[in-house]
Amino acid sequence: MISTPEVVVVVVTHNSALDLDPLLDSLPAALGSVVAEVVVVDNGSTDGTADLARARADCLVVSQANRGYAAGINAGADAVPGAGLVLVLNPDARLAPHAVELMVEALKRTGAGIVAPRVVDEQGRLAWSLRRAPTLGRATGLGFTGWAAVSEHITDPRAYVVEHPVDWALGAVLLVDRTCHDALGGWDESFFLYSEETDLCLRAADAGWRTVYTPHAEVMHAGGGSGRTPRTHAMQIVNRVRLYARRHRRPASAVYYALVVASELSWLARGHQESRASLAALLRPGRRPAELGCPPALVPR
Template structure:
């Protein structure tokens, strides 16, 4: 039976957070009809037992096929809906937020809507991003100069509704036609950069990503854990995305600057950067899940 909103979640060792997320969904919907599908990517904690004990979601068991593939499976298992609410398991959606996001989504050419997100302590989470460029490869957000940073730090940018190039994918409402026309998320990324790729491909196809401050949510972040491996995956997928969008020559410059940026971080005491440097220089050290060990410049 069709619903207004298909809610999709991918879990992986999310026992600590997913119950709070599921509890928040009914009050976030107002009068909208909705479904909830959770794809579990092979959790080894108590996530599945928790989900199986609930009656408010459909659970799809999976091996760890990656976040993008999990999302695509969740959408495929959902009933027909004209919008898809993508949620991380460590998010909580505010009361009445989804109808507000749907009103923004109904505007001409809008394909993706991002809400205002706060951290667990209530402070603003800077989830808005500029597109990747060679100038922004180092993540020099402390400069405050847009030419050098993807992350939008200016708090005034979070006080008004406006188009953005992309937003962190913890809480996004997506037009179903947009999702289908793009073929869903690109599963080759496995983890990280899939939302960047999706929003940029949507823009290429004529769809806008719009931020609204009128709908809110909270995102804990790191709900499935953070490690040197996930940091490495993030950097490799950034290079991979940039190469696919700009070509080998520009991506080669991007790659060198990424290595230098990680060296800078390592010397400043970021211990996760040393394994990333080794993986960038030696493809055999890269996480096998990325399928990125065939050349020094990730494809």
């Protein structure tokens, strides 16, 4: 254990054996002069991920049952309570040299509660990692137009050139001020998977903490490291409705729900077969993933 690290780096894994070593190997150069403790929280892997992590000398391993991404983050942050900053990383991320140093510098300079870096894909192409807050217009499924009124994804390249506040950002790589983390009670574990980063950034804004994007720090994110299935797609869509419903009154939430159903129907008509599972979960409360613990109401909360 490193005494009084400035940053606790939390990597939440689930069957991530192929990704973990390259991520951890990229950390020293990314940290630079930042003193950090690395915690790998393994959520019930069956592919030897935890054993692989334990074989290394550069990380602490916390093994637990799979209680979801947010629960893993909270467990990792709790493992090193003295660290003033919490860096959350997906195992399929790779950090460029000095990336963490630059994120820490941006957080301190701007007074932000959360900092998001520039994200690129495996080919080095810019990823649309910045998002707008959910609205009724953005539930229509018309995001492919790129119009701000109907799209959560920010696809204007100019938004990725300058440092600026954003509503929320991709949760694969986020640096969170510990005071902000603690004030929010950590990440909301009820989401299990998907929407937890949206919830965190929006709750942070409610409490007066900004989320700031910095283009100076770069991270490669492969995406899909834990796999993509109809079940996980259903989680994503149900959680999208839950997030909105928790933040708005029932009439608006009912409209949002109906728009999401219509959007998923349109995706199914265009051949997106995973939407069968999301529609079943939306329309039949008993078909919702048990991990979400949803009450038996038509509009999930």
